[in-house]
Amino acid sequence: MDASIFIALALASMGNQIWDSCTNDTSCFEKEMEPARLSLSVGRVRFRESFSESEIYLRYEFGRNYGGFQPMAGISYASGDNSWAGVGVAWSVFENNGFYGDLSAMAGLYDLGGSIDLGASVEFRSGLEIGYEWDSGRRLALSIDHRSNANLDPVNPGAxxxxxRFSQPF
Structure with missing residues (x-):
């Protein structure tokens, strides 16, 4: 996924979220309660045109949002002995009859470990998640994340x- 396409989609969605939450009688970023969620993901990492590693990713979405933006923190570990940990926000793009789509953006620290060289210790993780949410609040989704250092380093291959992803509300 090209990062510029994701950024354009994310900015358009964010603009809609902010516009929808800004009315004459409320603040644009008023705190609202939202279910906290713990998510566990398993997947494959694509680097330089091949799927080279498996990854496990744990993410926690805090029980509140501000103008549609839900704070979260995450940590991942890949089979090539590299890891990433960061913080950011998620926001809902659509919800319809149990189906949903979310976007996320996070900044974090990357430890090379011995495999995939993404060029810098600071790596940004952006994601798109499409799934289904049951009445219980549990979710099952397919997601794709892109990590890169946003050209903080001349080496920026991305992955x-x-x-x-399975998510459990609290």
Whole structure:
């Protein structure tokens, strides 16, 4: 996934979220309660045109949002002995009859470990998640994440992870 396409999609969605939450009688980023969620994902990492590693990713979405933006933190570990940990926000793009789509953006620290060289210690993770939410609040989704250092380093190959995600609300 090209990062510029994701950024354009994310900015358009964010603009809609902000516009929808800004009315005359409320603040644009008023705190609202939202179910906290713990998510576990497993997937494959695509780097330089091949799927080279498996990855496990744990993410926690905090029980609140601000103008549609839900804070979260995550940590991942890949079979090539590299890891990433970061913080950011998620926001809903659509919800319809149990189906949903979310976008996310996070900044974090990357430890090379011995395999995929993404060029820098600071790596940004952007994601698209499409799934189904049951009445219980549990979710099952397919997601794709893109990691890159946003040209903080001249070496910026980027990597994608395609994963299956299960989320449990609290």
């Amino acid at each position: 994608e992870t395609i994963q299956i």
